[in-house]
Amino acid sequence: MPTNKQRRQAAQRHLQRQLERRSEMAKKRRRNLGILLTALAVVVVVGAALLITGVFSDDDDSDNQAADPSAPAATSSAARTTNPDGTVSCDYLPDETGNPELKDVGTPPAPEATPTQGTATLRMATDQGDLTLTLDRAKAPCAAASFVHLTDVGFYDNTPCHRLVTSPDFGLLQCGDPTGSGAGGPSYKYAEEVAEDATYPRGTIAMAKTNAPNTTGSQFFLCFTDVTLPPQYTVVGTIDEPGLAVLDKVAAGGVQGAEGPGDGPPNIPIQITDMAVV
Numbered sequence: 001m002p003t004n005k006q007r008r009q010a011a012q013r014h015l016q017r018q019l020e021r022r023s024e025m026a027k028k029r030r031r032n033l034g035i036l037l038t039a040l041a042v043v044v045v046v047g048a049a050l051l052i053t054g055v056f057s058d059d060d061d062s063d064n065q066a067a068d069p070s071a072p073a074a075t076s077s078a079a080r081t082t083n084p085d086g087t088v089s090c091d092y093l094p095d096e097t098g099n100p101e102l103k104d105v106g107t108p109p110a111p112e113a114t115p116t117q118g119t120a121t122l123r124m125a126t127d128q129g130d131l132t133l134t135l136d137r138a139k140a141p142c143a144a145a146s147f148v149h150l151t152d153v154g155f156y157d158n159t160p161c162h163r164l165v166t167s168p169d170f171g172l173l174q175c176g177d178p179t180g181s182g183a184g185g186p187s188y189k190y191a192e193e194v195a196e197d198a199t200y201p202r203g204t205i206a207m208a209k210t211n212a213p214n215t216t217g218s219q220f221f222l223c224f225t226d227v228t229l230p231p232q233y234t235v236v237g238t239i240d241e242p243g244l245a246v247l248d249k250v251a252a253g254g255v256q257g258a259e260g261p262g263d264g265p266p267n268i269p270i271q272i273t274d275m276a277v278v
Contacts, residue, residue: 080114080142080191087113090142092188095217101177101184108149116141120148124243125274126161128250131222131243132278133205135236140193143207143216143236148277150186150218156275163221164255164266171225173247174208175272176218185217192216198231203244207234224251246270 080088092107108114115137124131135144150156155178162182163174177184191214192207200206200223208219209232222239224247239247250270255262 080193083113085113086116088116088141090114090145090190092142092146092190093214095185095187095189099183099185101179101181102187103155103178103184104187105150105153105155107188108145111142111145114141114145119237120144121278122147122151123274123276123278124156124272125276126246126270126272128268128270129242129246131246132240133243134238134240135205136238139195140207140234140236142190143193143234146186146190146216146218147220147236151275151277154275155186155218156272159272161250161270161272162265163263164250165263166251166255166258167225167261169225170227171202171251172221172223172227173250173266173270174219174221176208176220182219185219189215189217192232193234194231195235196231198233198235200227200229200233200235202226203239204235205237205239207236209233222247224248 080090082088090108090111092111095102118137120135120137122133122135124133135147137144156176159175159178160180161173161175162177162180165172165174174182192209202223202225204223204227206221206223207216208221209215209217216234220236221233222243224244250266250268253266253268256265256267258264
């Protein structure tokens with residue numbers, strides 16, 4: 001028969017084993033929690049990147065010029081070639097997706113000799129204030145030429161800015177769809193003009209697109225914070241300081257149906273009343 005000392009020793013060994021098992025289980029729980037949190041962080045980062053990701057998917061992503069995962073992939077190629085005189089030849093290809101929200105306004109004139117020098121200045125008059133947009137022909141000649149063409153034919157006049165994204169590191173206003181649905185655009189599309197080191201700081205104007213390549217159209221987004229995105233969207237120009245103040249005001253109003261950071265129609269509606277080359 002075991003003595004009291006032996007029973008105490010056995011109990012101590014049993015308790016020690018229990019404590020060791022509990023410690024090991026606690027380590028496993030912490031390890032699993034760390035893996036879960038890491039996975040969630042990756043999902044958040046990827047989700048933010050894919051947004052306008054649409055910006056850009058649905059609105060931004062079902063946006064004609066955002067990223068729509070359900071949109072058919074582009075089958076035709078669109079590219080630009082450089083001419084001996086320094087101009088470029090831009091391909092503005094018909095959008096053959098069958099999207100009923102597209103508006104036919106022709107294509108930019110003389111695309112075979114698109115200028116690559118200088119800037120174009122646009123006045124974006126809205127019911128919340130005016131923004132001055134400076135387009136960089138050297139950085140994105142095909143996008144700048146398309147933007148000017150759509151401005152000249154009145155494509156952007158009396159159209160809403162349909163999407164606002166509010167986050168400290170992901171703030172933008174998306175415009176350029178006459179339907180206001182996020183699916184509209186012109187009846188043509190063209191290739192992205194993106195540098196490998198492209199970034200999207202506050203004050204950037206960039207063109208939205210779908211998830212497929214060569215799907216840039218009329219929709220654009222205006223960054224009022226430094227926006228973290230992969231280099232997939234054409235940077236076409238910059239916004240002046242009074243224009244950024246307009247964006248800040250709209251952003252401060254928040255997003256419809258959202259408490260805190262959100263993504264959707266702005267609480268303070270903003271409409272482009274007139275877009276003009278100045």
